[in-house]
Amino acid sequence: MSRRTGLLIGVGVAALTGALAIYLYLKAVPYQEVIEHGPSPEAQANPYLAAEHFLRKHGINVEHANSLDVLPTLEPHQRSLLLLGERSNMTPRDVDQLMNWTRAGGRLLFVAEALWDDSTGSSGDLLLDRVRLRQLLSKDLKEPDPELIKDPYPKLTKLYLEDEEAPAYLGFDTDFHLEDPLNLVQAWANSAQATHLMQLNHGLGTITVLTDAELWKSDQIDQYDNAWLLWYLSADTDVTLLFNTDHDNLLTLLLRYFPQALVALLALVALWFWRSAVRHGPLQQPAPKARRQLQxxxxxxxxxxxxxxxxxxxxxxxxxxxxxxxxxxxxxxxxxxxxxxxxxxxxxxxxxxxxxxxxxxxxxxxxxxxxxxxxxxxxxxxxxxxx
Incomplete structure (x- = not known):
C-alpha cells in the first residue's frame, strides 16, 4: 500500500468518525434520573426519625430513650414523655413511677395496646387500666344513625379547638375506639364512629392516650395534620421519645449475623465433650468370631x-x-x-x-x-x- 492510499484511508476514517460524532451530538437528549436507594439505615432503625426532625425544626428539643431507666433523670416540669413502643413488660412499679412523674407536672403520652375484657374487668395494659380508660374495637360499637351523622370524611379524626372554625384532620386507625366510662376526660378527638385521642389532667400534669401512633411514623407524618398534632401536644416542652424497649439479646444477634460461626462452635464443643468424656471401666473386646455358635x-x-x-x-x-x-x-x-x-x-x-x-x-x-x-x-x- 502506497503512502497516498494510506493517507486517503486515514482521512476517510477521520471524516466518518467526525460525522458520527456530530450526528450523535445532535440526536442525544440530556435527561435527569433519580435513583431511589430507599430509607437510610438510620431511618430504618428509627421509625420516628422524621418526627424527631420535625420537632427539632420547630425549636423543640428531642431526646430518644430505649427504656424507663431514664425517668429519674427527667425533670417533670415542661417535659413531654412519649411512650410509643411496646409495653407488655411494664411492671406495677413502673406504672407507679410514671403516674408520680406525671402528677408532679409532666406530660405523659402513650398508646393503648390492649382491648377491654368484660369477663376480667381489665385490659391487661397496666397503664391504660390505671387511668381508667378502655379500648374497644370500633366494629363492636353501635352503628350511628346515618341521618344524624353526615360526615364528608368519616375515616379522618377531627380535633376541634377553641376559637377555630375548622377542625384539625388526623390519620388515626379507625379500627379502635377509646371509651371514658367515668367521664374523666377533658379533651378528645373523634372520627365518624369512634374516639381515637383522649386527654385528662393528673395532678399538675396531663395524660394523653391514643389508639395508635402510626400517624407519626416517617411514611405518614406528612399526611393531613398529623405533624401539627405532634407539635401541638409537645409545644413549650422538651420531648423524650421512648420506643424500641425490647432489645435483641446476644444470642439473637449471634443467630442473626453469625449462624455459621455458632454451628462451628457447637460442633467443636461436642467434639471436645466426646474426646474428654470419662469412660466407666475398660472397653469390652468383641468376642472372636470362631467361638460363636449357631445357638x-x-x-x-x-x-x-x-x-x-x-x-x-x-x-x-x-x-x-x-x-x-x-x-x-x-x-x-x-x-x-x-x-x-x-x-x-x-x-x-x-x-x-x-x-x-x-x-x-x-x-x-x-x-x-x-x-x-x-x-x-x-x-x-x-x-x-x-x-
Missing part, C-alpha cells in the same frame, strides 16, 4: 426381632405359622369357623381345646410379662411341632 446367632436374632418388632409381632408370626400348617394338613380349614378350627387343631396336635384357645386367641396390646410371653411362645411352638 448364639439364633438368640441374637430373636433378641433383635423382639427389640424392633415387639412381642405381638412375634406371637402373631407363630400363630400364622400354626394356621398355615393346619391348612396344609386339613383342606378347607380356612373356611371353618374359629371353634371348628380349634376342634380340628385339637385332633391334629392331640392337645386340649383350652390350650389351643389360649395359644391362638388375640392378645391384649399391653406388654406381657417375661413369664407370660415365654409361656405363650412355648404353647405355640408345641402346636407347631405337633403338626
Amino acid at each position: 448364639e446367632h439364633l438368640q441374637a436374632s430373636a433378641a433383635f426381632h423382639l427389640r424392633h418388632n415387639g412381642q405381638q409381632q412375634l406371637l402373631q408370626t407363630l400363630q400364622q405359622d400354626v394356621l398355615r400348617r393346619a391348612r396344609q394338613l386339613h383342606p378347607g380349614f380356612e373356611q371353618l369357623v374359629v371353634a371348628d378350627q380349634w376342634q380340628v387343631l385339637a385332633r391334629l396336635t392331640r392337645q386340649p381345646t383350652r390350650t389351643i384357645s389360649q395359644a391362638l386367641s388375640p392378645r391384649p396390646k399391653q406388654r406381657l410379662s417375661s413369664a407370660e410371653f415365654c409361656r405363650q411362645v412355648t404353647l405355640l411352638q408345641t402346636l407347631r411341632n405337633a403338626l
Whole structure:
C-alpha cells in the first residue's frame, strides 16, 4: 500500500468518525434520573426519625430513650414523655413511677395496646387500666344513625379547638375506639364512629392516650395534620421519645449475623465433650468370631426381632405359622369357623381345646410379662411341632 492510499484511508476514517460524532451530538437528549436507594439505615432503625426532625425544626428539643431507666433523670416540669413502643413488660412499679412523674407536672403520652375484657374487668395494659380508660374495637360499637351523622370524611379524626372554625384532620386507625366510662376526660378527638385521642389532667400534669401512633411514623407524618398534632401536644416542652424497649439479646444477634460461626462452635464443643468424656471401666473386646455358635446367632436374632418388632409381632408370626400348617394338613380349614378350627387343631396336635384357645386367641396390646410371653411362645411352638 502506497503512502497516498494510506493517507486517503486515514482521512476517510477521520471524516466518518467526525460525522458520527456530530450526528450523535445532535440526536442525544440530556435527561435527569433519580435513583431511589430507599430509607437510610438510620431511618430504618428509627421509625420516628422524621418526627424527631420535625420537632427539632420547630425549636423543640428531642431526646430518644430505649427504656424507663431514664425517668429519674427527667425533670417533670415542661417535659413531654412519649411512650410509643411496646409495653407488655411494664411492671406495677413502673406504672407507679410514671403516674408520680406525671402528677408532679409532666406530660405523659402513650398508646393503648390492649382491648377491654368484660369477663376480667381489665385490659391487661397496666397503664391504660390505671387511668381508667378502655379500648374497644370500633366494629363492636353501635352503628350511628346515618341521618344524624353526615360526615364528608368519616375515616379522618377531627380535633376541634377553641376559637377555630375548622377542625384539625388526623390519620388515626379507625379500627379502635377509646371509651371514658367515668367521664374523666377533658379533651378528645373523634372520627365518624369512634374516639381515637383522649386527654385528662393528673395532678399538675396531663395524660394523653391514643389508639395508635402510626400517624407519626416517617411514611405518614406528612399526611393531613398529623405533624401539627405532634407539635401541638409537645409545644413549650422538651420531648423524650421512648420506643424500641425490647432489645435483641446476644444470642439473637449471634443467630442473626453469625449462624455459621455458632454451628462451628457447637460442633467443636461436642467434639471436645466426646474426646474428654470419662469412660466407666475398660472397653469390652468383641468376642472372636470362631467361638460363636449357631445357638448364639439364633438368640441374637430373636433378641433383635423382639427389640424392633415387639412381642405381638412375634406371637402373631407363630400363630400364622400354626394356621398355615393346619391348612396344609386339613383342606378347607380356612373356611371353618374359629371353634371348628380349634376342634380340628385339637385332633391334629392331640392337645386340649383350652390350650389351643389360649395359644391362638388375640392378645391384649399391653406388654406381657417375661413369664407370660415365654409361656405363650412355648404353647405355640408345641402346636407347631405337633403338626
